[in-house]
Amino acid sequence: MKKSLLLSSLGGALAGLLVLGNVATSADLKIGIMVPTTGSEATYGKDMENAINLAAAEINKAGGVLGQKIVTMTGDAACDPQQATSAASKLVSADVTAVVGGYCSGATMPTMKIYGDAGIPMVIPAANSTKLIDINQGNAFQINSTGFDQVKTAVSLFEAKGINKLAIVHQGDGYSEDLAKLTREKWTAMGKEVVAYEVVNKGEQDQSALVTRVKSKAPDAVFWTAYYADGAMVIKQLRQGGYRNLIAVGDGSNSPKLLEIAGKAAEGVYCFSNPTVEYLPAAKSFHANYKATYKQDPDAYAALSYDGMKLMADAITRAGSTDKAAIIKALAATKEFTGIAGPISFTDKNTLARSNFVILVAKDGKWILNK
């Protein structure tokens, strides 16, 4: 009696597990969404999921793709490599035709292999570490400008401001370290000086050691390459510590939260950003729809995620079939696809051909476009 109970419960658990992988088996066109919906980056992930679903709904309303309705399925990458691989396997097992997603570079990396091996076309709207390029098996397309483009934008600003001595601070994760390294390489290659190259720990409140170190090197500008949450604290403490020169932050810090936390210390901070909804004339209706559907404003990666889904649908239509290889071919052949975030074409490495970075500046507690 007990034996059978034990075994049957074990069997039940296993059966439950196996069934899990087999949800949704209709003739619809299945598109996977891979974003972090739990963990520290969940807000961004859910925002991306919303935008992608919004795009899918619009496409379905207009008759779907090749007559098929799009059904989305979300895999939670949790911004964690282990969970991301399991999420990717889940999507592949569910037999998705294509995937739109990828927010944290570190978590996206190990999934590239899984999608690559399965030959699944993938559009990456957010993750933009340059390391993604090296392991791309040809099936993935990055529509967020890569670190290279951001560095170009950053350097152009620094040059325009007559900066010579630069301090770079990152946060010890793949994305911000990548950006920091690229900036350092570029800046020194230009014959200029990087006087400080520092790391702070995520979540650490006291940055006085960093402030003193940076101040003692008297840089003309400080470039924070990581996310807004810690960036706000760093900016605040730099200003409190008496640092008065220019501060610039990377696209991970493009958030109104940064201004909220840093308060008046953030005035005049520059931010390099991928095109976000409020600065995109073409995104007006998207913004309105998003707000109507989800009762909140779209966040930093909403526009690109929306474009990602639209691009994928466009590529499938151009391919004329749901054959994965054909879709990949169609994606590669994309020419000036008009997204709300700007036109999309790809280089031979499947990255965005033309940078769409903009420069923002904080004024009176708001980000405005720098002219």
Next chain:
Amino acid sequence: MALLEVNNLALSFAGLHVIKELDFSIEEGSIASLIGPNGAGKTSVFNCLTGFYKPTAGDIVFNGKSITRRKPHKITRQGMARTFQNLRLFKSMTVLENVMSGMHCRSSAGPVGAIFRTGFQQKEEATINEFSETCLDFVGLLGAKDRVASNLAYGDQRRVEWARALATQPKLLLLDEPAAGLNHDEKQQLIELINRIRDQLNITIFLIEHDMGLVMKVSEKITVIDYGEKIAQGNAEEIQSNPKVIEAYLGKEEDETA
């Protein structure tokens, strides 16, 4: 030659002198006792002998070798075993497993032997089992070998501790208040057991005890300490008539009533 020789042993912590210049020796094959009023430092002496405390000064020679400042497990390996004042059995383990712990220092198989169950390891395990059972049999507890130690009656638990100490194959056995908590019959059995260990196994015995009747009955040599100092030494009769000893014990009674 004396099996154990203690010269000038001293122990102090935080400025408190627990043991002061203590000298005594124990002859091989004898039964010796250490007595003294409460707080005289008897258990501290045991702890110094077995390496649990690091003496401040002095020298301990056991079986011709100095064991001062040696670690407890090394001292045990050299042939000195002990029991504890408050039972210190491995409570959730079986009686047999408890006794097997004593064989640890007489065996050597390591992780590789354990994983591959080499011939050597298997033979050793069999020896450990067999000898532990012999020890249990000696104290009359073989029947209880598979019971969990903490489920045994108090007196039986004491005997498990004895068997465990015997399993280390000691030359000298230190007993810390072996009669504490035992009833009259059990004390008689204890006296018999002490004598059997000495006579049959040829193990020297050194004990701390409060029960004077038992001490006087079994010991051939008694050392009395008070405030960490030796105040008398001799056989039962000599000690019983020693004025210093009487004073020490009476003094203690005064303290108690105060």
Next chain:
Amino acid sequence: MSIQDILLQQLANGLILGSFYALVALGYTMVYGIIKLLNFAHGDLYMLGSFVGFIILSFLSTYIGDGWAGILCSMVLSMIAVGLLGVLIQRIAYVPMLSAPRLSILITALAVSMVLYNGVMALTDGQYLAFPTDLSYEGFDLGNVFITNTQIILVGASFILMIVLYLFVHKTLYGKAMRAIAIDQDACRLMGINVNKIIALTFFIGTSLAAAAGIMAGTYYGSIHFFMGFVIGLKAFTAAVIGGIGSIPGAMLGGLLLGLLESFGTQIPFIGTEWKDVFSFSILILLLVFKPTGILGKTEIERM
């Protein structure tokens, strides 16, 4: 900046960091001293202190503003609330474990820490919250060295708290009872001291000091988040060990010392900011190995 300037600046930075460490370390040391429990959840109570302070201040600011008056009010209220929570935790989680094996108590404490940490994470969605106060940066500009009024006030406040605690422990009957229980609980029971009450009081005081530090940190750094307690918990433990765990003056001294050590340590040219934590953890490990009793800790019987 000249070397002198850097050293002076880091002295100021080290003092403020150190006084936060000291306040948190006091709780560790008091609880450890009295019931020999390493309260893993202590860092999380610091975090909780700042969140409770955040809620109270957000509420109060409409009435008395978000200036120093508001901060003081919310600090007192949060100290009381979190202090009581500390007592509650002790009652629910630690009292039943007192006779359990050490490993079980440690894991229980770790579990409590995880509950608090993940609870706040779930409630805040893992977001950083902006502390609802924006104090000015006015202060003293000594050439290249810059010290704000906020820093001076916060260091002053933590010193006042520490002095009050010291007087409490050494001059009042409750303080004497605490010290007595740390030495021998059973004897205290026999002497008619209400041991459980005193232990609860110890938890209350230790926890509320951590909460005070939490609010000060929120005020000073401007933002709070659910994992702010992890690193400071570790550092404060280090501080308590440096001073000698169980010793109240030791915790104060250890906190300040660690704050200064870290501040100066990070300015050593080849130890960049990226190695800062390796630096403090190495200090911790070396200290535990070579001088586990700390500076002011009592030496125990030397065992082999």
Next chain:
Amino acid sequence: MVNPTNTPSTGISGQDNPGGLSGWLYPQKNRMFILMTLAVIAMLIPLVSNNYGLEVMTNVWFYVMLCLGLNIVVGYAGLLDLGYAAFFAVGAYTTGILTSQFGVNFWLTIPVAVCVSACAGLIIGGPTLRLRSDYLAIVTLGFGEIVRIIARNLEITGGASGLIGIERPTIFGFQLNQIIHFYYVFLILAILACFVSYRLQHSRLGRAWQYVREDEDAAEAMGINRVAVKLYAYVIGAIFGGVAGCFFAAKMTAISPETFMFQQSVLILLGVVLGGMGKIPGVIIGAFALVLFPEVFRGLGSMRMLVFAVVMLIIMLYRPEGIWPAKKS
């Protein structure tokens, strides 16, 4: 699941034969039967499961190995190790660095990783095992953080981005690159880990761990070198973690310091505590719960870890021996 909590203690009146579930589970014959059945089920899973199921189950076997490794330290020897992810990291990075930067064959990196993680165990264990248990917990925590920060800061470990493009191993010219291959690899590792754990537990060393765990002083008085015995636990536990790390690196092909955070150590500890410290079936159940729970209850989102934490607290307070029934009453 069968709920063993209601089984009344049968140790009354000196009776040591536990009844109920534990009574049925422990006789040799029944145990062998269960083991064989489970092994066969595990072998057959790939026939019925899709890749997602395999991925999850592979993760289960992986955590079984890690949890069994930590179980040697925590469950057998009674030492709280809060930095176990460090050993796992050492193994993963050893393989990662050797294969991706020096082109060493994957299989050759395993013995190297065993040596390196054993050394890491010795380095941290040697000087610190004399410490009080709570100090040890903090030291191991600090050690775990140090290892992660070093991995994050060095060039050779790929910095914060970590290492990418780690070679997938080949065996007799056959490359392991499908999830099903890794499923079997990790299943074999888990079975090996069980086997080794079992053999160690029922040996002279295993008993010595238990003696030291129950009463250090008494164990020492019995001639057991407590430091050496603990060190064995530490080093063997480290090797388990290191080997698991090697295969983890090979499976993921990319590793980064984020995987080896404190939370990872806590997660592994959770697996050990949940099922029952020191009991192999308990630890296996713990590992299952660890991996399956988040997959099944993904809807809980960020509440997931909170639920884990609450469960852990409840277990410690009401059933410190874990889910699996105790052998002895």
